[in-house]
Amino acid sequence: MELFACSGPGAGKAMAESVAIGYIHARVAAAMLLASLVVCAGAQRLWGVPAVLAGLLALHPAWTVSILRGDCGFMRREVS
Numbered sequence: 522m523e524l525f526a527c528s529g530p531g532a533g534k535a536m537a538e539s540v541a542i543g544y545i546h547a548r549v550a551a552a553m554l555l556a557s558l559v560v561c562a563g564a565q566r567l568w569g570v571p572a573v574l575a576g577l578l579a580l581h582p583a584w585t586v587s588i589l590r591g592d593c594g595f596m597r598r599e600v601s
Contacts, residue, residue: 527593539594543583546601550578 527536554574561568582601588594 528587533592536588536591537596539597540586541599543581543586543594543597547578547581547583550574550581554578 554571557571557574560566561571582597586594586597586600588597590596
């Protein structure tokens with residue numbers, strides 16, 4: 522049980538997986554943003570959806586949640 526700190530066997534692997542999962546989810550969010558931009562540009566509709574997606578991407582846990590806080594990055598995985 523990793524109650525207080527991320528250390529011991531497998532800690533590095535768990536942290537690397539958390540980083541990878543965070544970046545994969547960020548790529549999905551970026552793809553959704555790009556798709557919404559293409560749809561809005563082609564249809565000349567309101568730009569509310571891309572604006573919201575851009576804000577969510579800017580605050581994405583891949584770059585706002587640290588993996589060094591003691592939980593091996595499980596918080597980043599969960600909120601991604």
